[in-house]
Amino acid sequence: MYSVTVRDHLMIAHSFKGDVFGPAQRLHGATYVIDVEFKRTALGENDIVVDIGRESDVLREILAELNYRNLDEVPEFASRNTTTEFLARVVFDRMAARIAAGALGPSARAMHSLRVTLHESHIAWAAFEATLVGAEGETVPAAVRRDA
Amino acid sequence: MYSVTVRDHLMIAHSFKGDVFGPAQRLHGATYVIDVEFKRTALGENDIVVDIGRESDVLREILAELNYRNLDEVPEFASRNTTTEFLARVVFDRMAARIAAGALGPSARAMHSLRVTLHESHIAWAAFEATLVGAEGETVPAAVRRDA
Amino acid sequence: MYSVTVRDHLMIAHSFKGDVFGPAQRLHGATYVIDVEFKRTALGENDIVVDIGRESDVLREILAELNYRNLDEVPEFASRNTTTEFLARVVFDRMAARIAAGALGPSARAMHSLRVTLHESHIAWAAFEATLVGAEGETVPAAVRRDA
Amino acid sequence: MYSVTVRDHLMIAHSFKGDVFGPAQRLHGATYVIDVEFKRTALGENDIVVDIGRESDVLREILAELNYRNLDEVPEFASRNTTTEFLARVVFDRMAARIAAGALGPSARAMHSLRVTLHESHIAWAAFEATLVGAEGETVPAAVRRDA
Amino acid sequence: MYSVTVRDHLMIAHSFKGDVFGPAQRLHGATYVIDVEFKRTALGENDIVVDIGRESDVLREILAELNYRNLDEVPEFASRNTTTEFLARVVFDRMAARIAAGALGPSARAMHSLRVTLHESHIAWAAFEATLVGAEGETVPAAVRRDA
Amino acid sequence: MYSVTVRDHLMIAHSFKGDVFGPAQRLHGATYVIDVEFKRTALGENDIVVDIGRESDVLREILAELNYRNLDEVPEFASRNTTTEFLARVVFDRMAARIAAGALGPSARAMHSLRVTLHESHIAWAAFEATLVGAEGETVPAAVRRDA
Numbered sequence: 054m055y056s057v058t059v060r061d062h063l064m065i066a067h068s069f070k071g072d073v074f075g076p077a078q079r080l081h082g083a084t085y086v087i088d089v090e091f092k093r094t095a096l097g098e099n100d101i102v103v104d105i106g107r108e109s110d111v112l113r114e115i116l117a118e119l120n121y122r123n124l125d126e127v128p129e130f131a132s133r134n135t136t137t138e139f140l141a142r143v144v145f146d147r148m149a150a151r152i153a154a155g156a157l158g159p160s161a162r163a164m165h166s167l168r169v170t171l172h173e174s175h176i177a178w179a180a181f182e183a184t185l186v187g188a189e190g191e192t193v194p195a196a197v198r199r200d201a
Numbered sequence: 202m203y204s205v206t207v208r209d210h211l212m213i214a215h216s217f218k219g220d221v222f223g224p225a226q227r228l229h230g231a232t233y234v235i236d237v238e239f240k241r242t243a244l245g246e247n248d249i250v251v252d253i254g255r256e257s258d259v260l261r262e263i264l265a266e267l268n269y270r271n272l273d274e275v276p277e278f279a280s281r282n283t284t285t286e287f288l289a290r291v292v293f294d295r296m297a298a299r300i301a302a303g304a305l306g307p308s309a310r311a312m313h314s315l316r317v318t319l320h321e322s323h324i325a326w327a328a329f330e331a332t333l334v335g336a337e338g339e340t341v342p343a344a345v346r347r348d349a
Numbered sequence: 350m351y352s353v354t355v356r357d358h359l360m361i362a363h364s365f366k367g368d369v370f371g372p373a374q375r376l377h378g379a380t381y382v383i384d385v386e387f388k389r390t391a392l393g394e395n396d397i398v399v400d401i402g403r404e405s406d407v408l409r410e411i412l413a414e415l416n417y418r419n420l421d422e423v424p425e426f427a428s429r430n431t432t433t434e435f436l437a438r439v440v441f442d443r444m445a446a447r448i449a450a451g452a453l454g455p456s457a458r459a460m461h462s463l464r465v466t467l468h469e470s471h472i473a474w475a476a477f478e479a480t481l482v483g484a485e486g487e488t489v490p491a492a493v494r495r496d497a
Numbered sequence: 498m499y500s501v502t503v504r505d506h507l508m509i510a511h512s513f514k515g516d517v518f519g520p521a522q523r524l525h526g527a528t529y530v531i532d533v534e535f536k537r538t539a540l541g542e543n544d545i546v547v548d549i550g551r552e553s554d555v556l557r558e559i560l561a562e563l564n565y566r567n568l569d570e571v572p573e574f575a576s577r578n579t580t581t582e583f584l585a586r587v588v589f590d591r592m593a594a595r596i597a598a599g600a601l602g603p604s605a606r607a608m609h610s611l612r613v614t615l616h617e618s619h620i621a622w623a624a625f626e627a628t629l630v631g632a633e634g635e636t637v638p639a640a641v642r643r644d645a
Numbered sequence: 646m647y648s649v650t651v652r653d654h655l656m657i658a659h660s661f662k663g664d665v666f667g668p669a670q671r672l673h674g675a676t677y678v679i680d681v682e683f684k685r686t687a688l689g690e691n692d693i694v695v696d697i698g699r700e701s702d703v704l705r706e707i708l709a710e711l712n713y714r715n716l717d718e719v720p721e722f723a724s725r726n727t728t729t730e731f732l733a734r735v736v737f738d739r740m741a742a743r744i745a746a747g748a749l750g751p752s753a754r755a756m757h758s759l760r761v762t763l764h765e766s767h768i769a770w771a772a773f774e775a776t777l778v779g780a781e782g783e784t785v786p787a788a789v790r791r792d793a
Numbered sequence: 794m795y796s797v798t799v800r801d802h803l804m805i806a807h808s809f810k811g812d813v814f815g816p817a818q819r820l821h822g823a824t825y826v827i828d829v830e831f832k833r834t835a836l837g838e839n840d841i842v843v844d845i846g847r848e849s850d851v852l853r854e855i856l857a858e859l860n861y862r863n864l865d866e867v868p869e870f871a872s873r874n875t876t877t878e879f880l881a882r883v884v885f886d887r888m889a890a891r892i893a894a895g896a897l898g899p900s901a902r903a904m905h906s907l908r909v910t911l912h913e914s915h916i917a918w919a920a921f922e923a924t925l926v927g928a929e930g931e932t933v934p935a936a937v938r939r940d941a
Contacts, residue, residue: 054627055582060620062470066362066378066419071247075254076417082362082378086471096586099515100578105621106519121372123362134248138203142244174358175382175915176208177253183202210914214806214822214863219543223550224861230806230822234915269816271806282544286499290540322802323767323826324504325549331498350923351878356916367691371698392882395811396874401917402815430692434647438688471619472652473697479646506766510658510674510715520713526658526674530767565668567658618654619678663839667846726840730795734836768800769845775794 054165057102058090059109063116063171067124067135074134080125083173085140087116089148090168090182097160104158111156115147137171137179145169145181152185202313205250206238207257211264211319215272215283222282228273231321233288235264237296238316238330245308252306259304263295285319285327293317293329300333350461353398354386355405359412359467363420363431370430376421379469381436383412385444386464386478393456400454407452411443433467433475441465441477448481498609501546502534503553507560507615511568511579518578524569529584530616531560533592534626541604548602555600559591581615581623589613589625596629646757649694650682651701655708655763659716659727666726672717675765677732679708681740682760682774689752696750703748707739729763729771737761737773744777794905797842798830799849803856803911807864807875814874820865823913825880827856829888830908830922837900844898851896855887877911877919885909885921892925 066082089112093102119127124135133139145167152161168182214230237260241250267275272283281287293315300309316330362378385408389398415423420431429435441463448457464478510526533556537546563571568579577583589611596605612626658674681704685694711719716727725731737759744753760774806822829852833842859867864875873879885907892901908922 055586055623055625057582057623058621060471062472064373064377064379064470066376069247073247073249073252073254077360079417080362080419081360081417082380083360084378084380084470096580096582099513099517100580100583101517102582102623104517106517109620121375121377123376136244136248138205138244138250139248142203174360174380175356176257176358177206179203179205179250181203208915210916212817212821212823212914214820217543221543221545221548221550225804227861228806228863229804229861230824231804232822232824232914269819269821271820284540284544286501286540286546287544290499322804322824323800324553324802325502327499327501327546329499351882351919351921353878353919354917365691369691369693369696369698392876392878395809395813396876396879397813398878398919400813402813405916432688432692434649434688434694435692438647472701473650475647475649475694477647504767506768508669508673508675508766510672521656523713524658524715525656525713526676527656528674528676528766565671565673567672618656618676619652620654661839665839665841665844665846728836728840730797730836730842731840734795768849769798771795771797771842773795 054092054094055096055102056090056092056168057105057108058088059105059112060086060088061109061112061116062086063120065119065122065124065135069134069136071134080123083137085137086172087112087144088168088170088172089144090170091161091164092166092168093164097163103161103164107157111148111151115144115151118147119143137173137177138181141169141171141179141181144171145183149183149185202240202242203244203250204238204240204316205253205256206236207253207260208234208236209257209260209264210234211268213267213270213272213283217282217284219282228271231285233285234320235260235292236316236318236320237292238318239309239312240314240316241312245311251309251312255305259296259299263292263299266295267291285321285325286329289317289319289327289329292319293331297331297333350388350390351392351398352386352388352464353401353404354384355401355408356382356384357405357408357412358382359416361415361418361420361431365430365432367430376419379433381433382468383408383440384464384466384468385440386466387457387460388462388464389460393459399457399460403453407444407447411440411447414443415439433469433473434477437465437467437475437477440467441479445479445481498536498538499540499546500534500536500612501549501552502532503549503556504530504532505553505556505560506530507564509563509566509568509579513578513580515578524567527581527617529581531556531588532612532614532616533588534612534614535605535608536610536612537608541607547605547608551601555592555595559588559595562591563587581617581621582625585613585615585623585625588615589627593627593629646684646686647688647694648682648684648760649697649700650680651697651704652678652680653701653704653708654678655712657711657714657716657727661726661728663726672715675729677729678764679704679736680760680762680764681736682762683753683756684758684760685756689755695753695756699749703740703743707736707743710739711735729765729769730773733761733763733771733773736763737775741775741777794832794834795836795842796830796832796908797845797848798828799845799852800826800828801849801852801856802826803860805859805862805864805875809874809876811874820863823877825877826912827852827884828908828910828912829884830910831901831904832906832908833904837903843901843904847897851888851891855884855891858887859883877913877917878921881909881911881919881921884911885923889923889925 063085068080091103166184170180172178211233216228239251314332318328320326359381364376387399462480466476468474507529512524535547610628614624616622655677660672683695758776762772764770803825808820831843906924910920912918
């Protein structure tokens with residue numbers, strides 16, 4: 054299995070609901086250093102897994118939707134805690150949808166799986182990884198992919 | 202698959218038995234920077250994989266049993282070489298046993314697997330990873346889990 | 350010159366005032382990974398620059414005053430932008446005051462200078478460093494120290 | 498599953514063929530910081546996965562074949578783009594062949610799989626990972642191993 | 646003293662002249678991960694050392710002049726070895742000239758000094774640091790600044 | 794000022810004397826990741842600060858004297874605590890003596906200063922830095938250099 058990973062980052066405010074979070078129930082924030090790993094069983098044209106420039110641009114677009122925001126005010130997240138692991142899934146879902154829509158080019162639809170890691174500090178990080186349904190040739194909406 | 206990882210560290214003395222170890226047969230020591238990754242197929246209550254505060258506390262307790270010690274004097278390790286890979290398994294076993302005993306809360310018993318990585322320097326590290334038997338719902342002693 | 354550095358972190362929300370900040374004028378947040386470096390011309394008793402345990406505890410106390418907060422609501426920062434460089438100075442001032450007050454022990458008053466670095470992401474960080482007035486033997490309030 | 502990883506590095510020149518590479522079609526170069534992870538289901542003799550000294554020496558030999566070279570002039574790579582992911586496979590193949598040939602000792606033939614990661618910068622890296630055919634006991638040429 | 650640092654990177658090919666360089670006399674290449682630290686004795690308007698967005702853009706422009714090139718073919722470097730320390734000075738000179746020309750805004754002319762660090766691998770890096778002549782208020786060409 | 798830094802590491806056992814050390818009074822150990830920074834006001838012959846290969850070799854020799862040892866048994870350290878800051882000075886002294894003796898070549902005697910940093914974990918490190926007496930042209934024994 055081949056993989057290519059790119060790194061970017063995101064700075065947001067949010068608060069958590071639930072006693073388990075202690076002082077993090079207050080409005081605070083985080084820098085997430087984000088790694089997106091694209092996995093594929095064979096190299097595509099040009100001896101690459103994916104066009105790394107396009108990959109970085111698409112990741113930047115996804116992060117721009119969230120960057121410099123108070124996530125408590127994003128309607129989509131209203132009933133949820135935007136924990137590091139939850140946000141890893143959000144970035145995963147948005148990247149998977151873009152791949153299915155062809156934003157990384159037709160050959161990227163042959164991607165086997167994605168792994169999204171969010172580093173919240175030097176001592177804690179979280180990830181979400183899953184196989185893409187219809188991976189390796191078919192084009193299937195990200196919404197129906199199964200967890201690995 | 203979701204995962205959450207926490208980092209801590211450990212400072213010990215030890216020596217190795219066997220020609221393969223060269224000068225490391227002498228009494229020396231190491232700092233291990235330790236990452237424990239908890240993996241789970243779905244988010245639990247509160248949109249978390251595990252309570253990261255509790256996770257860090259339990260890891261600290263486990264490391265306190267070994268920290269600032271000469272491992273050559275620990276009866277349990279008497280016939281073994283406490284290599285980095287061996288110690289990764291020791292930390293794994295102790296964390297798995299605590300999860301089975303409920304130290305991370307009842308929902309942590311739904312954990313799918315653990316990965317423990319020990320960094321011994323900037324150029325070498327080792328890990329042990331395994332599925333927890335009875336993962337995802339059942340409560341089974343760590344001692345009977347199978348290697349992945 | 351000897352130095353000892355300890356690392357910890359801080360998670361806050363804030364917003365900036367001024368066109369120069371672009372989207373960072375919105376409420377957002379950051380994780381700051383914080384390094385505090387203590388510098389001294391000679392080793393003190395016990396062959397140490399400073400008691401590293403106490404140093405870490407005092408840093409944690411200072412960070413607890415700011416951690417998991419919206420800095421826009423802290424009266425002391427009302428007319429300021431809590432930029433990374435500004436916050437480096439805040440942590441510096443609070444650490445210098447504690448040293449002057451003896452929180453790190455009497456010998457820590459012989460400290461020559463401090464450097465506080467705040468990493469806001471993997472691609473940006475800021476620092477504040479200054480000599481302590483009355484360094485090396487005298488006890489002078491941090492408030493009158495000069496910038497280096 | 499146990500694993501042991503060692504890190505080394507490589508400095509090469511090359512150019513890429515294909516519009517997708519933009520300015521990287523010009524002759525340029527890279528430092529690759531390289532991690533080779535050896536995976537095994539059980540510890541071998543001496544409580545190790547592999548002799549880490551030998552492992553490092555063999556990796557250094559492999560890298561010496563490529564180090565300080567213009568890869569555009571290596572006949573073996575003539576029709577290919579020596580992308581990061583392609584080179585991860587090259588290092589993988591050469592290490593797998595050496596394991597099969599006994600360079601890491603007879604017990605290393607019981608290795609389950611390898612993962613080779615090449616970091617090309619602080620924001621991008623690529624990897625190749627595969628199970629070794631005949632892993633865990635048999636000695637099979639690397640050339641026939643299947644991708645995982 | 647306050648400082649703000651930004652990180653970017655550069656990928657080039659080159660060769661060295663002189664027996665001291667051994668195999669690095671052959672055409673090879675490097676990724677340089679580059680940190681530029683801006684130092685100033687007081688915060689400027691908006692509580693910042695420098696506009697970090699502009700700083701990053703100017704650094705990117707400077708690196709674009711060198712990026713994806715064979716430095717052996719750059720006339721300006723014809724009689725020199727483009728070692729890591731030499732290139733740190735090149736980036737320093739170009740940044741100092743841009744500051745003097747106002748590219749970072751008028752207040753950036755009050756910058757005290759710059760430090761440019763180029764990481765060539767995980768085990769080696771080089772830097773060039775100097776005070777800017779006419780620092781703190783005057784506008785003097787970078788060419789006449791003195792080394793610190 | 795130019796600088797070049799190389800990184801290596803060291804694994805030792807030791808114990809500390811004094812209540813301030815708490816559990817570290819027991820025999821334990823550490824990995825020190827060691828950075829040695831060579832500073833010089835001008836580039837030497839070949840556009841380098843120092844021959845980086847020789848620099849790395851000499852550092853390795855110095856570390857070999859200490860590596861895989863119990864420092865409690867080294868007569869030279871008998872009355873001292875081999876803290877991280879103390880060991881930074883030991884490595885500094887040995888490197889300075891070798892420079893004075895010509896081990897890095899005659900031009901290395903023009904070195905301005907050295908900085909030795911020992912990382913004991915991901916959250917703590919210590920350093921010793923000093924100007925070399927007779928720096929920049931003269932050859933003076935390291936033993937008489939002054940602290941900066």
